[in-house]
Amino acid sequence: MGKTASKLSKDDISTLKKATYFDKRELQQWYKGFLRDCPSGQLSKVEFIKIYKQFFPFGDPTEFATYVFNAFDTNKSGTIEFKEFIIALSITSRGNVSEKLEWSFNLYDLDQDGHISFEEMLKVVQSIYKMIGPMVELNDDEKTPERRCEKIFKMMDKNHDAMISLAEFRDINRVDPSIIDALQLYKDLV
Structure with missing residues (x-):
């Protein structure tokens, strides 16, 4: 190709x-x-x-x-x-939930070391906040990228090692269904 x-x-x-x-x-x-x-x-x-x-x-x-x-x-x-x-x-x-979660994990794992650090997640979340600009009203616990990342880490980092593994990332769909909704980004595109 x-x-x-x-x-x-x-x-x-x-x-x-x-x-x-x-x-x-x-x-x-x-x-x-x-x-x-x-x-x-x-x-x-x-x-x-x-x-x-x-x-x-x-x-x-x-x-x-x-x-x-x-x-x-x-x-x-x-x-x-x-x-x-x-x-x-x-x-x-069109991928299944598992495929979408793995793809999303790779997006956040900026150094591709198999774990998402707080700093990596913060960089990506900050970039999302810059991208959406002032057009979206956020809950108090998500008003800043730092608050959003703290919330996510509390949910995902089950072993409290300050990193999210792919297994922990995949488990989020059991904890927070809104994450799965967010992964449906392109579902109506094709």
Whole structure:
């Protein structure tokens, strides 16, 4: 998939059908749209941030878009290729709860060490607050990114080691169903 072709090859379609929840027709439509927006076959971080800015005009989505970009860019090439894009979109839009939780965990685990530290979560939550801007009224226990992170850590960090493991992160769906609702971000998109 390194080359840019106007259509996906049979091998690419077969591979992507196994790796995603999209059928052949959907894959071809997404690929056509991806190439229309990214004729080089690669989405740069700058372009990715521009897309986020269209959806969040009242805040600054730059930092959060960068974190999401890094989660999409699984091969760490500095660009998002179609395969990376469509697999991430499949998980975030149609994946099961477990897949969405693992993807979200990887988004927050900025250093990819298998744990989310308070500092990592705080960076991501601060970026979300910057992105949404003043448009959302928050509960008192979530008025600041620090309060939100403290609340999350109280719920998730069961062994009190100041880190959240993937297992602890997955358990949150039993504790706080609103987390699962938040993971439904792209469900109506596709």
